[in-house]
Amino acid sequence: MSSHSKAARRFVANRERTAWHDKALYIVRSKRDRMAQSLPEWEQLREAASQIKQHTLSHLADYLEKFERNATANGIVVHWAADAAELNRTVEDIIRQHGGNKLVKSKSMLSEECELTPYLEERGIEAVETDLGERIMQLMHCPPSHIVLPAIHVKREEVGELFERELGTEVGNSDPTYLTHAARRHLRDKFLTADISMTGVNFAIAEEGAFAVCTNEGNADMGTSFTDLHIAIMGLEKVIPDYASLGVFTRLLARSATGQAVTTYTSIYRRPEEGKQIHVIIVDNGRTKSLHNEAHRNMLKCIRCGACMNTCPVYRRSGGYSYSYFIPGPLGINLGMLRSPEQYGGNASGCSLCYSCSNVCPAKVNLGEQIYAWRQEMDSLGVAAKSKKAMVKAMNLIMRHRGIFYAGVGTLPYVPRFVYNNRFNPWCEAREMPHFDTKSFNTLWKQGKIKR
Amino acid sequence: MSTREDILNRLRNSGMEPQPKPTLDFERLKFESPEEAFCRSAELSGASVVEWHEGLTPEQLLVELDVEPCEILSALPDFNFGRNPDCVADYHELGDRYTAILEARFGVAENGAVWLPQQMRHKAPLFAAERLVILLDRTAIVATMQDAVEHPLFERDFIHGCFVAGPSKTADIEQALVIGAHGAMGVTIVLK
Numbered sequence A: 001m002s003s004h005s006k007a008a009r010r011f012v013a014n015r016e017r018t019a020w021h022d023k024a025l026y027i028v029r030s031k032r033d034r035m036a037q038s039l040p041e042w043e044q045l046r047e048a049a050s051q052i053k054q055h056t057l058s059h060l061a062d063y064l065e066k067f068e069r070n071a072t073a074n075g076i077v078v079h080w081a082a083d084a085a086e087l088n089r090t091v092e093d094i095i096r097q098h099g100g101n102k103l104v105k106s107k108s109m110l111s112e113e114c115e116l117t118p119y120l121e122e123r124g125i126e127a128v129e130t131d132l133g134e135r136i137m138q139l140m141h142c143p144p145s146h147i148v149l150p151a152i153h154v155k156r157e158e159v160g161e162l163f164e165r166e167l168g169t170e171v172g173n174s175d176p177t178y179l180t181h182a183a184r185r186h187l188r189d190k191f192l193t194a195d196i197s198m199t200g201v202n203f204a205i206a207e208e209g210a211f212a213v214c215t216n217e218g219n220a221d222m223g224t225s226f227t228d229l230h231i232a233i234m235g236l237e238k239v240i241p242d243y244a245s246l247g248v249f250t251r252l253l254a255r256s257a258t259g260q261a262v263t264t265y266t267s268i269y270r271r272p273e274e275g276k277q278i279h280v281i282i283v284d285n286g287r288t289k290s291l292h293n294e295a296h297r298n299m300l301k302c303i304r305c306g307a308c309m310n311t312c313p314v315y316r317r318s319g320g321y322s323y324s325y326f327i328p329g330p331l332g333i334n335l336g337m338l339r340s341p342e343q344y345g346g347n348a349s350g351c352s353l354c355y356s357c358s359n360v361c362p363a364k365v366n367l368g369e370q371i372y373a374w375r376q377e378m379d380s381l382g383v384a385a386k387s388k389k390a391m392v393k394a395m396n397l398i399m400r401h402r403g404i405f406y407a408g409v410g411t412l413p414y415v416p417r418f419v420y421n422n423r424f425n426p427w428c429e430a431r432e433m434p435h436f437d438t439k440s441f442n443t444l445w446k447q448g449k450i451k452r
Numbered sequence B: 001m002s003t004r005e006d007i008l009n010r011l012r013n014s015g016m017e018p019q020p021k022p023t024l025d026f027e028r029l030k031f032e033s034p035e036e037a038f039c040r041s042a043e044l045s046g047a048s049v050v051e052w053h054e055g056l057t058p059e060q061l062l063v064e065l066d067v068e069p070c071e072i073l074s075a076l077p078d079f080n081f082g083r084n085p086d087c088v089a090d091y092h093e094l095g096d097r098y099t100a101i102l103e104a105r106f107g108v109a110e111n112g113a114v115w116l117p118q119q120m121r122h123k124a125p126l127f128a129a130e131r132l133v134i135l136l137d138r139t140a141i142v143a144t145m146q147d148a149v150e151h152p153l154f155e156r157d158f159i160h161g162c163f164v165a166g167p168s169k170t171a172d173i174e175q176a177l178v179i180g181a182h183g184a185m186g187v188t189i190v191l192k
């Protein structure tokens, strides 16, 4: 049994919760659908986004240099980091040079990827997550279970209890408005006393040396408004050519992510305010390697909207923690395989190959097709499941030999059910094996019992 | 070799064929009345839209909006009643219980966002204000974000600029929409 099915077993044990999770995400997906359907040029926008990304990826070095040149001219300091360790070190160095030890963070998948927060905390730098969902997860000491909706799996009562303990809110009050405003006050205090702010980057605009950060809460903006030092970290695939491209992506991002027409704030940082500093760190951490992988370089087109998770029937019913990579769903399966098939190969079975992810992706990343391709590569990568391999070998033998096949089809209906319908057959974990008819399709056909 | 050179070299040797830049010449969404569409979208984003009727003085407008002049923070000459943020050296001193009055360059009909390049010494009030009142010329409304970035008033030389669509919001607790996460609790667009 794959690592994904084993972990999912814990999640699906609570049926009510599974259904609730499934429904919550389906609502988000339906909102996306309505947005997509209300825009006549939706498919052209997706195609444009995909082509802009393809174009940029094929000229990535040039665009990054251009971004660096223009950002530097604007007074932004640009750094490069080869891997997680170098990113973390660079962040620490910038902070040490500037001074201060209170950092307010807005959401960044890259910081999760590089385990930046624990790195800083170990060195005496307090790193507070300021996105509400991220803050909830940080106070719970758990990782986010979704890239856009970090606390989608947490119930309001659980947030209520958490805030009771951590923020001193009223006992038994789990009203979302009350709790959100309590968090607002708690984090206001953090913003006003912070020394350093950190944000991710949604789009780095090469032509202008500027970058855009999109949020609904305004937490990234609050952070950068009240601190003198702003550190922005970006994966190197985040660069886009120009404002015309930004126009395309901002039409797609929020519609795909949450079904809003646009995020509340689309903040464009171009120059530091007087007396302040902006540092941008461009991070590789495996991305150049992915670009070299012809079959899977498409993953670098991703704009991290989360739509592929919301639509995924497996993700919705198994939750973010069933995947062993820190990003779940179709996106996480693929990124995990690019990172390390040995470590994360167990996620590849968490896919029904329905390809819904490929159909909703605003950048036309062919997620489903790539998962299929990975499964073909599993054996040569040495990570194929032994039981599945044995089964395929047996099937191969049976299918290739008429005699064995018909003997099997003929005998199966007379084999007592308990022989195959038991707990040693992983297929039977949550379902029944079918009942076999004594007459095969072939026989029925010959007897003329099947109507066209 | 430095990290930078190393990364750039690896990118140059990716073996990926150069791909053309798309022309983006597909037809875009248009509205018969951009103003009406803007109002609809702005309200969906949680903002309220009011009109600045002719003959109304700024003082009278404030009464209509239920804003006390002393709560105002604005650098606009018309609204010089309260504090001027440009006269405050340390933005931490501004506190956060005020209404910021700003002027947008233009609005976007498809999503109700308005373009606000930094007009003050500090951008802090745009986010820390309890409430935002944003003036908008009703003839300056474009259809889509693609039109927005081509607009002549989408100037190239700013410090910080922001498309703002409604008040700050979150749905991080059980997907229940709550207004007033970290930024403004309310946004009023005043059409001129």
Ligand code: SF4
Binding pocket: A256, A301, A302, A303, A304, A305, A306, A307, A308, A309, A331, A357, A360, A361, A362, A363, A364, A365, A367
């Ligand atoms: S792969 Fe596509 S759908 Fe999934 S998060 Fe990335 S952009 Fe969104």
